[in-house]
Amino acid sequence: MSRICLIRGSQPRAGRRIHRSGLAKKKGGIGRHVTKTVNRTVYPNLQEKRIWVPELGGFVKMKLSCKALRTISKNGAYNTLKAAGLL
Structure with missing residues (x-):
């Protein structure tokens, strides 16, 4: 199952976690230092939603990011789907 938003095209991306060691200066240490980064x-x-499209007279089932849901609320389902090239 792909983890891609159908409207925005949002997909998984690479990032890093920073590992820090040491005690903060305000707590009596010599400061915090970055010792390594770990890929993540x-x-x-993503949410799987059924969206009602009045112009089509029915529901459309899609996997969307929450930001895409806000876009649908703002611009309407039919206009958003048309702009994304899904209709």
């Missing part, structure tokens, strides 16, 4: 994957916030 950042996933989009």
Whole structure:
């Protein structure tokens, strides 16, 4: 199952976690230092939704990011789907 938003095209991307060691100066240490970075994957916030499209007279089932849901709320389902090339 792909983790890609159908409207925005959001997909998993690479990122890093920073590992720090040491005690903060304000707590009596010599300061915090970055000792290593660890690769990780950042996933989009995807939801599987049924969207009612009045112009089509029915529901459309899609996997969307939450930001795409806000776009649909703002611009309407039919206009958003048409702009994304899904209709």
